[in-house]
Structures are given as C-alpha cells and as structure tokens.
Amino acid sequence: MPEKEKPALPKGLEYKRAITDYLTEIDIINKLIKKTAATHWPNVNFMKQVLLIMTVLAEFSEQANASIRECAYKAGLILTQYADTLQLTMNMSSYSLFYAAIIYCMRTLKEHIITEDSIGDSAVNLLYENYYSQLQYMVQEFCRHVKLPFTGIRKDFKTYELDIKEVCPVLKQYVTRTSKVKLEKDDWIINLEYEDVKNIFDLVFSWQV
Known part of the structure; x- marks a missing residue:
C-alpha cells in the first residue's frame, strides 16, 4: 500500500508494536489451547512440536512476512524469529x-x-x-x-x-x-x-x- 494511503497510527505507536500487541493477545488465547493439549499429550513440547499456521495477504512481500515473524517472536509465539514451527500461508x-x-x-x-x-x-x-x-x-x-x-x-x-x-x-x-x-x-x-x-x-x- 502506498505510504499516503496507509492509515495513521496513534502518536507514539508504530506498526510492529501494534502487531506484536495483537499477537500477544492471541498468545493469551493460546494458553488455553496449550493447557487443553497438555491434557491429551502430557509430554508435548508446544513451542517445539506444535506447528502454528498464520495466514497473510497474498500481496505481502518477503520483507512484510519477515516483519510478521519478528512480531510473532516478540509476542512469544515462537522460540526464534525463523523457527520452522511457524508457517506463513497466503490467504487467497x-x-x-x-x-x-x-x-x-x-x-x-x-x-x-x-x-x-x-x-x-x-x-x-x-x-x-x-x-x-x-x-x-x-x-x-x-x-x-x-x-x-x-x-x-x-x-x-x-x-x-x-x-x-x-x-x-x-x-x-x-x-x-x-x-x-x-x-x-x-x-x-x-x-x-x-x-x-x-x-x-x-x-x-x-x-x-
């Protein structure tokens, strides 16, 4: 999206922080999923053995996808920024x-x-x-x-x-x-x-x- 058409963020807030905060809220939901999974598979290592699949827009560039991964890492969804436990798939x-x-x-x-x-x-x-x-x-x-x-x-x-x-x-x-x-x-x-x-x-x- 051209810079002039991007919506303005509140003062002091940049887009990566907004995405990270959003994904952090998702991680709160994930805690329930992790707890439920643990009751069925007590020995599962969620961060290493569970694959997370996140949809992104089809027109996202590699740089945009990298930013999503960075935010997911900061939100605590994956152990490293390029962990193979997170897969980005295009929403077509x-x-x-x-x-x-x-x-x-x-x-x-x-x-x-x-x-x-x-x-x-x-x-x-x-x-x-x-x-x-x-x-x-x-x-x-x-x-x-x-x-x-x-x-x-x-x-x-x-x-x-x-x-x-x-x-x-x-x-x-x-x-x-x-x-x-x-x-x-x-x-x-x-x-x-x-x-x-x-x-x-x-x-x-x-x-x-």
Whole structure:
C-alpha cells in the first residue's frame, strides 16, 4: 500500500508494536489451547512440536512476512524469529472469489471491452496498480456482504445491492459499450441474486478441483 494511503497510527505507536500487541493477545488465547493439549499429550513440547499456521495477504512481500515473524517472536509465539514451527500461508480465498465474480460478469456480459483472455490486462490489475485502496475496500465489502453470509441455502439469501458509485467509483471509467449504457440506466447499481453468487462459488470450486 502506498505510504499516503496507509492509515495513521496513534502518536507514539508504530506498526510492529501494534502487531506484536495483537499477537500477544492471541498468545493469551493460546494458553488455553496449550493447557487443553497438555491434557491429551502430557509430554508435548508446544513451542517445539506444535506447528502454528498464520495466514497473510497474498500481496505481502518477503520483507512484510519477515516483519510478521519478528512480531510473532516478540509476542512469544515462537522460540526464534525463523523457527520452522511457524508457517506463513497466503490467504487467497477472498481474492479468488472476487476474481471469480469478475470472470462470471465477463461471461454474462456479451459486449464488454474486457475479455476473459485478457484478464492479465484487466481493470482489476489497473485498479491494483493505480487505485489499490479502492480495490481493497471493494474486496472487503464483497466479502462482508456476499462471501461470508452465503450459506448456499436459497431461503437464507438476501439480494445484495452493489453500488459502484459508493464502493468503487473509479471503476466507472473502465466500463464501456453496452455495459456502460445498462449500468447508467441502473444508476450504477448491480443486484447480485442467489444464482449469481452460487455461480461465483461454483467457479471457484471448479478452479480448485
């Protein structure tokens, strides 16, 4: 994330201290896990024999991952900064589902400037490079209102109204032709129905299979 788009921390607090404090609270929870594990495996050495797996964002650099490890060490989760008892794994689920949503839309719209074959040069990548904060916000909104509440049961589903003007206004400049005419007519609002979301999930599952 560009420096100008990073949220400000309270005076006197830097990001590594904030992460370390957060992980320290997790370690308090871990004490219960350690106690429970000890009742089943009395001789287990938690710090040496238990593997901790922590998810990080897919776009994290090696430097960012190293910072996470440093904070985990300071929080007392691992014995050394590069202990092999901590494994960092990329959390791709949110972006996978989000990309699936985009591909689904491209398959549905017959006249769109972006084709499935040109996904590498798509609006998503342009947003990532030039408007990262808006893309991140759109992904978070998609997960909060669509991904997480979705149970796969039709009666549980409520139509989600995606307002492009509110969630990601810069996206409007990448929409052309028939799609633009239709969205302008709909005041840049897209309604996601049950079948739409189910098809998006099905597309993700087909990738993983």
